Amino acid sequence: xxxxxxxxxxxxxxxxxxxxxxxxxxxxxxxxxxxxxxxxxxxxxxxxxxxxxxxxxxxxxxxxxxxxxxxxxxxxxxxxxxxxxxxxxxxxxxxxxxxxxxxxxxxxxxxxx
Amino acid sequence: xxxxxxxxxxxxxxxxxxxxxxxxxxxxxxxxxxxxxxxxxxxxxxxxxxxxxxxxxxxxxxxxxxxxxxxxxxxxxxxxxxxxxxxxxxxxxxxxxxxxxxxxxxxxxx
Numbered sequence: 001x002x003x004x005x006x007x008x009x010x011x012x013x014x015x016x017x018x019x020x021x022x023x024x025x026x027x028x029x030x031x032x033x034x035x036x037x038x039x040x041x042x043x044x045x046x047x048x049x050x051x052x053x054x055x056x057x058x059x060x061x062x063x064x065x066x067x068x069x070x071x072x073x074x075x076x077x078x079x080x081x082x083x084x085x086x087x088x089x090x091x092x093x094x095x096x097x098x099x100x101x102x103x104x105x106x107x108x109x110x111x112x113x
Numbered sequence: 114x115x116x117x118x119x120x121x122x123x124x125x126x127x128x129x130x131x132x133x134x135x136x137x138x139x140x141x142x143x144x145x146x147x148x149x150x151x152x153x154x155x156x157x158x159x160x161x162x163x164x165x166x167x168x169x170x171x172x173x174x175x176x177x178x179x180x181x182x183x184x185x186x187x188x189x190x191x192x193x194x195x196x197x198x199x200x201x202x203x204x205x206x207x208x209x210x211x212x213x214x215x216x217x218x219x220x221x222x223x
Contacts, residue, residue, distance in 0.1 A: 004155075031209045040122065042215035043156075043201065050209060058210075090155070094209060099145045099163050102203075102211055104155035 003027075006091050006105040013112050019078040021108050023091030029103075030096040032074035034058075034066065036087040037107075043090060049074055050096070081112045115140045117204045119214035127222050130192050134217045136202035137184040146178050146185045147211070149201040156201055159187070192221045 007022035025032065031050050035043040035058075045058030047066040055066050063085060067075045074093075078085055088109050094102040120135045138146060145163045149156035160169045162178035162185055169176050173192075178185045189196055197220050203213045 033211065035213070040215060042119070043203075043213035045210070045212060048208075048210050056208075056210070059212075092211070094211070096209060099161060099205070100209070101147060101158045101161055103158075106155050 004105040011110045021076040023074045025093040029093035031094045033092040034076045035090045086112045115212045117214035123218040125220045131190045134187040138204040140204035142207040145205045147203045151199040197221045
């Protein structure tokens with residue numbers, strides 16, 4: 001079974017803190033994604049990585065950065081957390097095949113106070 | 114800019130009803146359209162559609178793609194309370210990037 005594991009299910013952080021969300025996949029997938037999910041807005045793509053050290057901005061990259069030093073791990077970094085970054089964060093991975101499904105982690109619900 | 118739009122955003126039906134969920138897309142170098150179901154956890158994969166007019170079916174769920182009109186529908190017949198979920202549609206281009214719509218929240222009442 002494909003497994004995508006996010007390091008935390010729930011996180012509470014203070015405004016201004018630097019926050020790291022970690023995601024690890026065990027299927028040797030090239031593609032990895034970070035989304036945030038808010039009611040009525042669906043999943044919005046923050047960043048996409050198609051290989052180690054390669055990344056592409058999604059629709060809402062402002063306030064976020066990412067790191068992909070190893071193929072299996074994709075980290076999302078909130079440089080200075082703000083209350084409007086309170087959300088559900090979902091990580092996903094997929095193989096490089098053009099027509100392939102993405103597999104999701106369980107999500108991290110981040111609250112910034 | 115790539116875009117995926119779902120309608121309706123929410124729907125309430127009674128058990129036994131049939132529902133149709135809509136998804137329209139504008140995706141550069143389009144390759145596939147995917148449907149996911151999300152309950153109180155990670156989205157789970159339902160269908161991937163790449164060719165127009167070919168229906169994909171799994172039990173009471175079915176889906177079809179129209180590449181000329183740039184839309185897809187997901188049908189659920191004889192709905193059950195266990196079908197209550199958020200249904201997500203995503204478009205994929207040749208880079209592998211997945212763009213999702215807003216989701217349709219379906220509530221099935223007993």
